[in-house]
Amino acid sequence: MSIIEFLTQNFSTFLALLATGVFAGILAGLLGVGGGIVIVPVLFFLFQSFGVSPESSMVIATATSLATIVPTSISSIRSHHSKGNVDFDLLKRWAAFILVGVLAGSWLVTRVDGSWFTMLFGVIATLSALNMLFRTGKSALFASLPGKSGQKAMGTSVGLFSSMVGIGGGTISVPLLTLYSYPAHKAVGTAAAIGLIISLPGALTMLLLGTTPSDAPVGTFGLVNLIGFICIVPLTVFFAPVGASLAARLNAAKLKRIFAVVLLITGIRMLVQLAM
Template sequence: MQILLDNLPTIIALATTGVFAGILAGLLGVGGGIVIVPVLYFLFQRFGVSPQSAMLIATATSLATIVPTSISSIRAHKAKGNVDFALLKAWGLFILLGVLIGSSVVTFIGGQWLSALFGIVASLSAINMLFRTGKSAITESLPGRVGQSIMAYCIGFFSSMVGIGGGTLSVPILTACNYPAHKAVGTAAAIGLIISFPAALTMLFLGQTPVDAPYGTYGLVNLVGFVCIVPLTVLFAPLGAKLASVMDANLLKKIFAVVLLITGVRMLIQTFI
């Protein structure tokens, strides 16, 4: 009981993160990782964790939270026929290879470089939300087998390194290749599971817990954060979806993109200055 009381501010902050991520996921259709990683990164620093350790733990914890939420999302999209299992079969091995290499790199790379990488990914994602309609394809179709293999590997590699699921990278990449948007979103949920499960396990069992890690951290995964965030994310995502039906979701998405861009730039500044 005393341990809970001593860590009550952290627990409340982590629970708030879950509520925030769930509402945004339902409201804007953005993946939880793109929200959870920067929130945990700055939150852990408020509780005395160094920026380098905070980034490592935020990345691993985010990936762990994506596992159950992606399973729930897969079931919903599968029921609507929006999961492309043929594409998953073609891409799965290359995504997994990228994940295993990327998550292994995280266990020994400095958190400073991960902060820089996330800052770049977040900034590019924000720019994509702000200026791309989502309807304008760059190419008429997906590239050949070699091109798709490279795309799948890069999605797995970079997603596992910055703690995000499949949607942040795979949806814009697929839609840019004239792939149907509804299938891109549904398939991205399955890609998220392929990314998050092995990556979280790698960081849990191979990662070395930083000396300044917050309470409940094993390997690089903060299990207290996992327990606080997951149920609240799942619980509040439907509320976000309901809000989307009565609010201007496009405007809110633009606002979120601006906030995400500011966050990405701030992480880059903190990394290099």
């Protein structure tokens, strides 16, 4: 079955993928939340509706999400750099260690049962939601970033865990940096660049080294589903600036709490499904 035939016969899926792109783009611009935290669970449950196993659904959702983050992060970097919010000194210190974590995490995705990554995503989503609900606006826990060894560990951990669950790094790096009194606007801007360091090598590793599962949906190469990529990316890139403009007019704090509740329910639902 060709991609065109698949979309024609599954028009509701096509619409769901388009809606995912719109929603992920708006949230990225409005709340500074990486699109992967939206894209992964949508694809995870969507693929299962076509008879794909939960294990295969998770690894394909992870790889596809990372692929979509590549163009989105490039667009976001340009925007944040124009405002002076990308910390290139921090990136120079962290880049090599992020890359080591990404390569290790991406390789694990191609070799380890997907249920482990479902559990990891559920835990990260749940913790991220709780952080949004209860730590927003709270004072930092530390006065400054740790020394070289601590920052190496931070960079490696961000790359490792983000690549294993298909997120761009902002979900982990922004709250982590702000714990150390790092300026929030610079944390968000720098996270966009971290997202590119994570997504590009991560997606390529899963595309080239990943073995396509026997029950993978049509249009999957390696572990990347091109249908999801093609449907989501243009709308994510287009609607991210729309979200940024909405942020100036809407109550972003209230919307962030609503999203946190939805994310909390999603994370718990993934963990419950895993336990059943």
